[in-house]
Amino acid sequence: MNPVAGTTWQTSADGARLTVNGRAYPRPGRPVVVVCIDGSEDAYHERAIADGLMPFTEGMLARGGDLRGACTMPSFTNPNNLSIATGVPPAVHGICGNYFYDTEAGEEVMMNAPELLRAPTLFAAFSQTGARVAVITAKDKLRRLLGSGLAEGGICFSAEKADQVTLAENGIEKVLESTGFELPSVYSAELSELVMAAGCEVLERDRPDLMYLSLTDYIQHKHAPGSPVANRFYAMLDRWFERIDALGAVLVVTADHGMNAKSDADGEARVVFLSDWFDAETGAGASRVILPITDPYTVHHGALGSYATVHLPGGADREALRAKLAGVGGVDIVLTREEACERFELPGDRIGDLVVIAERNTVLGTTAARHDISGFEEPLRSHGGLTEQRVPVLVNRPVELPAGHRLRNFDAYWIGCHAAAGEPLPA
């Protein structure tokens, strides 16, 4: 089944509109470029601006939109990238982490296959109605999901595999040659810079209607806002933002989630080991703790984030467990599946009986034996909780939000398309 079959532009007196996942997007009169800076707690750009390192962005925020919005929960990379791409929360698109526990099959399933996506992306919908679309990610893990349903001719590739792009597979070729990069390490700032450089090349050459540039949080996991390495990274981004603006595009800069230190004053990681706790409460191995931050690239966070979901054994006293766990030091809140689905717009069939969220400086693990926290070179920085939900929404055009609108990072294309059509945001 083609997920966007039947999507067409509706033309009325006030212009053409495409409705995707229930939201109407005006036809943009110029390219709309959304940059998702992975893990971009707002203090990063604020500190870099204060230190005089983002002169373009400083001016852009004075002239345009300098907003803050909420990311979707859990404050992880995949759920939020897919929310930005679809314009809707995980309850609709289905991607609520890097993997989930399939209770029917009794197995843990990686959530990187397009089949698991339950809603069309804006990229698929726009490209299938003739618009030009380009999606560039830092890591390859996101590329398959974000490229799902893209019409032929659409551009979609990752910087991580920029040496392997082909016209047939990715809609583009010779990315390294045209940008003058050697293939960067997947653990480098340069991987993100290649995304920006390639994006500007494509923008200048093809002028796509929609472009999405999604970076990696390698720097943010290791370096705090205002630190020299972080500042240098944002100074680099500033030059590319200036270029995108100079090319006449509407630019919306947001983040998939924030980032916080997850350690005590001595730099020791603060971890609540949930499997150890549930083993003591419900019997060894009876409860299954899922940490949806886990992915094949775990070097910088050791699979430790501030969000977990737990499948309980039959007959467990959920309310009693919830109340007791909520009292454990470092735990912020514990919700039942139903509460979590309502509050966070999550897909109920892909989370457990309980959802656990840690406090600002604490992460959740399974057992002490399964997380090697001694190997961290820097104090742990991570995300996943409510304390990493606030993200910047920066626009190179003035933005007038409708009264009472709760801004989300997944409003990025809705804001961008209206700005690029010269239309106010509808109430």
Add this chain to the structure above:
Amino acid sequence: MNPVAGTTWQTSADGARLTVNGRAYPRPGRPVVVVCIDGSEDAYHERAIADGLMPFTEGMLARGGDLRGACTMPSFTNPNNLSIATGVPPAVHGICGNYFYDTEAGEEVMMNAPELLRAPTLFAAFSQTGARVAVITAKDKLRRLLGSGLAEGGICFSAEKADQVTLAENGIEKVLESTGFELPSVYSAELSELVMAAGCEVLERDRPDLMYLSLTDYIQHKHAPGSPVANRFYAMLDRWFERIDALGAVLVVTADHGMNAKSDADGEARVVFLSDWFDAETGAGASRVILPITDPYTVHHGALGSYATVHLPGGADREALRAKLAGVGGVDIVLTREEACERFELPGDRIGDLVVIAERNTVLGTTAARHDISGFEEPLRSHGGLTEQRVPVLVNRPVELPAGHRLRNFDAYWIGCHAAAGEPLPA
């Protein structure tokens, strides 16, 4: 023994002069910054300028000095860095490669120990008379030689070990912190960029009288002039040159040697295996072939360059061997020790009975078995011969050479100090 004991500034009617290794340097009235771009065949910056990627350098060459000079032979890194640092050829300073064969001890000796340096560097001489000096190299192998004799307070460190610098050892601390770099790979363009960034930091903060910034030829060994990666590297350099100029320094940009493809039309390396040839002529193992390009970092050239020197067994017919080898395809010239010393100003006790130089697109090896040329990802590019002797000498001030002066890269500080003192070059 202090190699610069007794060196003092001689003041006369026309200003103060320091004589080092027989050459007189006027006291510079502003910082003199020499940048040695390792392996910078002049086509690199010429192509990058033609492609519009070095706008500052383009203007600088229109206003200043756009010259070409000769590097010292062999056209390798260490001999030329030490020539630039001392202002004299290897016959005087003694460093004629990365290692030599000590015939008395009967062993091959690495030439990276300061004891092997036979002349004081300008850095030692200037710093010991109270001038401020800063030397920053990409790789650590050069740091010990270039820092030899530096007075306390002088700055000398390598980007390769920028994470280990201390005030006591290197005259500087927190290099990564102040520049916002993470420690780059020794095989990266970023290693050179860190040298430039740290140099500009030091220049702005300390305003040293002499500064030396020596890069790595990682890019040049892999990428031809005008190729995207090379162009991007020179575009990066252009931004730092502009900064050095804006800080009011005299800037002299030169190279330790050029760089050429060393392969046939199919990209196969063209190698003359000299040990195999001499084994057939003088008996197995009787002659000893020294390839002074060999160093601990051989990834990008496989220890293959276009220069070799050969120690013959007693009783060998040197003239006959020289004549026969000169006729081998790919060999450019074969000189006796005496001829090589005279023509190339080499130290006779640190070269063999014969000096062999390959043609433009050929390198010299020992035996086929000892060089794995199948592992090269790109066609081999290397140096060492007469065809890599021509190097750029680019100055941000007009330069009027004395009539008949044969320009060498090791004139860099002589030119720079005169320009910084506002004096013409002496006839």
